[in-house]
Amino acid sequence: MWYLFDGPIEGYMVKRISIRTSGLGLHEITGDVQSVVREAGGREGLCTILIQHTSASLTVQENADPSARRDLERWLDRLVPEDDPDFTHTLEGADDMPAHIKAALTATTLSIPVADGRLALGTWQGIYVWEHRRRGGTRNCVIHVGN
Amino acid sequence: MWYLFDGPIEGYMVKRISIRTSGLGLHEITGDVQSVVREAGGREGLCTILIQHTSASLTVQENADPSARRDLERWLDRLVPEDDPDFTHTLEGADDMPAHIKAALTATTLSIPVADGRLALGTWQGIYVWEHRRRGGTRNCVIHVGN
Amino acid sequence: MWYLFDGPIEGYMVKRISIRTSGLGLHEITGDVQSVVREAGGREGLCTILIQHTSASLTVQENADPSARRDLERWLDRLVPEDDPDFTHTLEGADDMPAHIKAALTATTLSIPVADGRLALGTWQGIYVWEHRRRGGTRNCVIHVGN
Numbered sequence: 001m002w003y004l005f006d007g008p009i010e011g012y013m014v015k016r017i018s019i020r021t022s023g024l025g026l027h028e029i030t031g032d033v034q035s036v037v038r039e040a041g042g043r044e045g046l047c048t049i050l051i052q053h054t055s056a057s058l059t060v061q062e063n064a065d066p067s068a069r070r071d072l073e074r075w076l077d078r079l080v081p082e083d084d085p086d087f088t089h090t091l092e093g094a095d096d097m098p099a100h101i102k103a104a105l106t107a108t109t110l111s112i113p114v115a116d117g118r119l120a121l122g123t124w125q126g127i128y129v130w131e132h133r134r135r136g137g138t139r140n141c142v143i144h145v146g147n
Numbered sequence: 148m149w150y151l152f153d154g155p156i157e158g159y160m161v162k163r164i165s166i167r168t169s170g171l172g173l174h175e176i177t178g179d180v181q182s183v184v185r186e187a188g189g190r191e192g193l194c195t196i197l198i199q200h201t202s203a204s205l206t207v208q209e210n211a212d213p214s215a216r217r218d219l220e221r222w223l224d225r226l227v228p229e230d231d232p233d234f235t236h237t238l239e240g241a242d243d244m245p246a247h248i249k250a251a252l253t254a255t256t257l258s259i260p261v262a263d264g265r266l267a268l269g270t271w272q273g274i275y276v277w278e279h280r281r282r283g284g285t286r287n288c289v290i291h292v293g294n
Numbered sequence: 295m296w297y298l299f300d301g302p303i304e305g306y307m308v309k310r311i312s313i314r315t316s317g318l319g320l321h322e323i324t325g326d327v328q329s330v331v332r333e334a335g336g337r338e339g340l341c342t343i344l345i346q347h348t349s350a351s352l353t354v355q356e357n358a359d360p361s362a363r364r365d366l367e368r369w370l371d372r373l374v375p376e377d378d379p380d381f382t383h384t385l386e387g388a389d390d391m392p393a394h395i396k397a398a399l400t401a402t403t404l405s406i407p408v409a410d411g412r413l414a415l416g417t418w419q420g421i422y423v424w425e426h427r428r429r430g431g432t433r434n435c436v437i438h439v440g441n
Binding site for chain 2: 122
Binding site: 191192193206207208209212214215217218219221222223225226252253254257258259260261262267268269270271272293294 | 306308310340342344345346347348373374378380381382383385390391394395397398399401402403405434436437438440441
């Protein structure tokens with residue numbers, strides 16, 4: 001983890017966290033984000049997450065039944081198949097252009113209110129990094145916590 | 148309505164509002180959100196909305212001609228039909244998995260600048276809760292207003 | 295450019311910028327947004343962008359190889375073709391309803407953390423206005439910079 005800003009003011013922080021994704025799919029980061037909120041120390045505020053990549057994205061999805069996430073992934077894979085004859089941006093692999101499209105259709109930034117020192121998510125909501133490249137890799141997210 | 152934080156500082160607030168959706172489709176909440184901004188009391192700032200569900204979502208859409216919203220809904224219904232043979236997450240009903248997918252393709256959080264005490268939306272923009280379940284229900288949104 | 299708020303507090307600003315889009319496609323605004331962040335003057339914070347239209351949108355995409363952006367545009371054009379027989383909102387032209395749908399599938403607001411006085415984007419990320427109307431036009435974005 002790399003601190004961009006760990007100021008003297010309670011409740012403020014800008015921090016970069018790195019996520020290792022082993023491959024395609026949804027990787028939960030709710031706990032990592034909550035840790036940064038706790039470290040920032042404020043009771044109420046706003047937590048914003050930016051993923052610094054264009055072939056992976058963010059989403060808030062159901063954290064209970066994993067079948068919902070599997071069906072979601074499969075549906076999006078079917079909507080944006082590899083080897084589309086119209087693709088010209090193919091130098092970085094057959095999964096690269098679908099990855100950019102999937103990222104554009106989902107979220108690059110999310111802003112979650114903080115209440116009582118915790119992310120004010122719904123009971124069944126989790127925050128996920130959605131890896132769209134087959135090989136995965138290290139994905140950086142910048143987290144801002146403010147009032 | 149349930150207050151998470153109604154602090155002593157002008158222009159700050161974290162508040163949860165509940166929306167009753169009678170069924171599928173776009174339910175305008177611009178006025179509800181504007182009320183929270185007014186209550187927070189600041190002239191300039193940022194208003195963030197999180198919907199605490201994964202089978203309903205948020206969108207900013209045209210508030211004038213309702214035919215635009217109807218066509219939008221119908222188009223998305225066609226893109227994500229029920230009874231997809233690949234769905235395995237079907238225990239909560241045929242409309243549940245399409246609801247999760249539609250939520251992932253639209254927005255879970257929105258951040259709207261505030262100027263002169265009002266949401267700085269375009270003339271034809273409204274904020275909507277997009278209900279993706281047939282039966283609808285009570286949908287909670289957490290609204291953060293800050294500087 | 296029109297100032298909504300240029301307050302006395304360093305690091306705070308609400309400003310509206312206008313982008314001329316000559317037609318369909320992705321128009322980079324990273325430099326314009328960075329200029330507002332510089333003008334606001336803070337070292338760390340959060341920058342939020344709202345596009346005040348429902349037939350154009352925002353996206354963060356690869357700023358290197360333009361073929362990625364071209365393939366992305368073509369793919370979305372194919373997903374949301376004009377002259378869909380189900381469209382009823384056709385008074386403003388054949389490209390209007392696809393524009394609303396494309397806007398709903400991408401982003402209306404983006405929030406980017408600021409660190410060391412700069413947008414904390416990834417190396418290959420750029421911020422784009424995505425024009426979905428053939429004729430293009432003047433597109434207004436409201437930019438909020440705060441702590």
